[in-house]
Amino acid sequence: MKSNTIAIAISYIFNASFYSIYLLPIFADLKDIFTIALSIIFLGIMPIIFIVIQSIRGRIDMFVSQRKERPKYFIPALIGYLTGYILFSLLNKSMLALYHLSYFTVTFTIFLISFKWKISVHMAGICGPNTFIILTLGEKYIPLYLLSILVGWARYRLKAHTFLQLFMGGIIAIVVTFFTVIYMR
Template identity: 40%
Template sequence: MKSTRHKVLNTLAYIISYVFCAPLFSLYIALLIIFKEPLDMKWHIRLLVSLLTLVVAPTIHIAYARVKGEVDFFVSDKRKRPKFFIAPIIGYIFGAALFHIWGDVLLALYHFCYLVISTTTAFFTIVYAKVSVHMAGITGPITFVVLTIDHRLAPLYLISIPVAWARISTRAHSPREVMLGALVAPLMVLIVLMMAKALGVLS
């Protein structure tokens, strides 16, 4: 009985980990940003670019390495993580630049926040300790939409509870790593948005 229950919970934890992985969740939040205003003729282009920069770019190198048998999908081995931050960072730079050129302030800032979160997470992982990318990928984007779109979106933070359980339950992260991810990302978003307001980029 215990074995069956353990298998069910373990399967549930992995499902949660996949459904709420950072690349997919970043796209979920991008959809909120794209569809918050009446749609214009360019909404599908915004969606396509967001898909490429937020989902494809962060996962393509990992997918290739996984096919070769070098890593698992979540790159559990901390020592192998740093090089996999390069493709996402390039994607976020491209997305931020493109949306800035198009005058799409929120999506440009959203990509820039991801750029800052990724570089900070990479720095922590290399220098200090492994940071839960899953948690950073949940709390960071939620903080962005709460502060830029609507404070009533704050209940979305509840998603971090099952994600934290899933990452700890599967032993992908320690409680400290989960906590680091949960706290570092919102802090970076807050700093970026404060700078944007100070520079007059965001009203």
């Protein structure tokens, strides 16, 4: 029972929206409050606000466990990521623009897959951003991938995903992020 409690805590702490914010201090100018606030809105709030509201109303669980329920909950995230990409491009904040675009391309790919198959958003939400950080800032950030083991264990322990769903969530995020960053740089 204790390991389930730990797995639940890990699942909340390392959800995709929160993790996107955790990484901002690595590459964003924390003195630029406007930019940070916009990033928090587009990366952290918009992607989960609809889920939180529906969860409070008792219509879904916070992890949107039912595959058939998932697609519609990707829409606010996609809008937030795309808006962030466009806005930060216009503001000449190329790193933040690319970060938002990477989130958009990975999320759009997972969105399309979710119509037919359940895939781990948690793993995508760890592996995609880590790949972005490694490709843009260097190999010294490779140890961030170790978090995927922790998150994968938690999601598997809670029976939220099969090993294949976890693996594919991570691999798809790595590949899509790689091509997004390489193509856009």
